[in-house]
Amino acid sequence: MTYRVHPSERIAHRVDRNHFLCLLSEHIERGRLLFDTEDLRPYECDGLSAYRELPWIVALPETIEEVQAVVRLCREHGVPVVARGAGTGLSGGALPIANGVLLSLAKFNRIIEIDRANRTARVQPGVRNLAISEAAAPYGLYYAPDPSSQIACTIGGNVAENSGGVHCLKYGLTVHNVLQVRVVTMDGELVVLGGSGYDSPGYDLLALITGSEGLLGVIVEITVKLLPIPPCAQVLLASFDSVEEAGGAVAAIIGAGLLPAGLEMMDNITIRVVEDFVHAGYPTGAAAIVLCEFDGIAEQVESDLLKAREIFRAEGATEVRQSTSEAERKTFWAGRKAAFPAAGRISPDYYCMDGTIPRKRLPEVLRRISELSAQYGLVVGNVFHAGDGNLHPLILYDANNPGELERVEELGGKILEACVEVGGTITGEHGVGIEKINQMCVQFRAAELAQFHSVKAAFDPAGLLNPGKAIPTLHRCAEFGAMHVHRGQIAHPDLERF
Amino acid sequence: MDADLSESLRQAVAEATDSGTPLTIVGSGSKTFYGRPSSDSVVGTAGHAGVLRYEPTELVLTVRCGTRLSDIESVLAECGQMLPFEPPHLGENATLGGTLACGFSGPRRPFAGSARDCMLGCRILNGKGEMLSFGGEVMKNVAGFDISRLMVGAMGTLGVILEASLKVSPKPERELTVCFERSIEEALNTMNLWCSQPWPLSGLAYDGSRIYARLSGSDRAVDAVYRKFGGDVCAEGDEFWRDLREQRHEFFRADGNLWRISLAPATPALDLPGTWFYDWGGALRWLKTGAPSENVFRAAEAAGGHASLFRGRSGDGRVFQPLPNGLKALHASLKRAFDPMGLFNPARLYEDL
Secondary structure, three states, X not given: OOOOOXXXXXXXXXXXXXXXXXXXHOOOOHHHEEOOHHHHHHHOOXXXXXXXXXOOXXXXXXXXXXXXXXXXXXXXXXXXXXXXXXXXXXXXXXXXXXXXXXXXXXXXXXXXXEEOOOOEEEEOOOOEHHHHHHHHHHHOEEOOOOOOXXXXXXXXXXXXXOOOOOOHHHHOOHHHOEEEEXXXXXXXXXXXXXXXXXXXXXXXXXXHHOOOXXXXXXXXXXXXXXXXXXXXXXXXXXXXXXXXXXXXXXXXXXXXXOOOOEEEXXXXXXXXXXXXXXXXXOOOOOOEEEEEEEEEOHHHHHHHHHHHHHHHHHOOOOEEEEOOOHHHHHHHHHHHHOHHXXXXXXXXXXXXXXXXXXXXXXXXXXXXXXXXXXXXXXXXXXXXXHHHOEEEEEEEEOOOOOOHHHHHHHHHHXXXXXXXXXXXXXXXXXXXOOOOXXXXXXXXXXXXXXXHHHHHHHHOXXXXXXXXXXXXXXXXXXXXHHHHHHOOOOOOOOOOOO | OXXXXXXXXXXXXXXXXXXXXXXXXXXXXOOOOXXXXXXXXXXXXXXXXXXXXXEHHXXXXXXXXXXXXXXXXXXXXXOOEEXXXXXXXXXXXXXXXXXXXXXXXXXXXXXXOOHHHHEEEEEEEOOOOOEEEEEOOOOOOOOOOOHHHHHOOOOOOOOEEEEEXXXXXXXXXXXXXXXXXXXHHHHHHHHHHHHOOOOOEEEEEEOOOEEEEEEEEXXXXXXXXXXXXXXXXXXXXXXXXXXXXXOOOHHHOOOOOEEEEEOOOOOOOOOOOOEEEEEHHHOEEEXXXXXXXHHHHHHHHHOOOEEEEEEOOOOOOOOEOOOOHHHHHHHHHHHHHHOOOOOEXXXXXXXXX
């Protein structure tokens, strides 16, 4: 892989591994400290498996005190630490550091309390996203954010990445659904961020830590908001002859004052790949389909569906289907949810991108993607959280072809830069991690990156927490910028470079 | 009246940086009563006004900080939209900048989100006089730390908010307010029970004798819900929520100390003397009391919440719930990260910030 730790992001230390293991074992039993290559192997990557690195040591604490002890020792000896949940992240945020401790929170897997009266769940960070909704279901409640990896991903990772899902437009991201977190800071202190009510005194550190990609502290407990399960949900499947019309229909839905629970769009390449796999009955001839779901009380859902059907027709839909049963609703969604595995079925490898754009710029961004796709000779399918402008281009490739992955990365980088160009952002929900760290140099100017580094230093002065992720050093950006100028392909000559 | 004063504001901050002169950031001045007193030289943001971009079909609005809330609301209303957090104005000329800095949200907050929830991006001046942009004009954005939301409720101590991009939402087709006579214990139980059921609620308050519930949705849905939900229709429902939001309800018409206490909504009534008004389904409690600050802070903390002296005078100068030491240290280092010379609104939030 072309990713390398940038020299300016490397934390050097001369601590002997055996010595450090001895120190750790005073606080954590030996059996929960891993150091044999064989034992370290499962931790060498997260969901972005193209990047791999064996950690120095893996620690599997079971208590907050143990986390505090590990963090204190790391700080004392200048050893970097990377926290990890289920390792399903798609941006390499949990990629280990060769000379650092990988702090796995897998053993923090307990749902501590479901508070029915206050509609909250207090859970440990290693609890799976879906497990929270399962535990809350007997009370008629659920946890709203539903990233597509929700069977496996942990809530701790969701907070670290500010994960989204298909229901964000109506129900918000992780940051809108978390009330309180307990965090071990780099000096080993346990602090509580957020409140038991809807706010807390002082700065909104809860918002700041959400999505901070493990750079500011280790989250050891989380209280999330639970919502009443909507009694009714129905989905429309609308087909269009062009992506432009589909995009127009989405805008018309929002402009008409409707607030769908889910509003998703897929292009023709994805429709065909998916249909071949799950047989959801998708119209394979359509240029694009839009899935539009409403939930709530039956009367509201009925009036929303009626309005939405009219809008789709007026906007040129060639066909509008409405789910007539819960089973059919699930079938309509099955295709969307299977988009990634379906891609995996027809292509040896695929690379999932994650940009966000103002929705109205969708047609031109898709055109640009299709030009780039032709230029690089790589097939790109697109799934789109149309409601909130979050685009997931899926690049199909074969890693066994020499140089292909590098071409994919370059194409991916170009796609993200196209997103920034239309006023969007390089990551909507997957995080920067290591994957998009170079593109951060395109998204932000030097002074803004410097401000991020000051915020980081306020929590972690020695920069030991997840170094080399999320926020690039100015040195890295200087080199990245120079590289682009050298190739004469600089995307934004107007942007400040350094 | 729209004007771009960002350059002159930047200069004002740069000069303050050179001379080390602390600045009090003031929009329309409608919220000067809130927080600890600040009496440094003033940098006015009210003139820095205007709607920069508004895309109804993207549900995003970008405005300069000095734009009046009332102007924003009329622009949105033309397209059938609104600010979801139903911000209290607390003054005719209240600006968006001041509202965000104070982090105020109105009765719709538990159901539609808070001011910080709606914050998508901002342009700020930090304490070095640098103009910085964070977040953006899209719903989902996880590039870099969430500085935009950190600005909300920071009382201007971390920087001058120059522009903000907000998520807006469609106005419900219809709203209906219904009332129920209840005792306080019954009221807390009832309100929390309703919140655990899928009613289309958008407001839930208790004035000491009656629960006020606001239902929102399509005509058909609201009619259907009302048939099951019951209660007495409150003919002046809109006025009730507006008066509550603006603190013009008769509960607020009194001198003396007014406390704002934020708690888990089902927390039983607190044992503090005085008169109470419950909003946010019980999660926000207004208290008129002469009790010493110490007692109020202690009671709020013991119940797992926090208190602030919203209006009035405290014996010891404390307005906001004291922070535990670990958090205090983080606040101090974050303040230094944005405003190393301590120029912005010194001591407005806490004595040492």
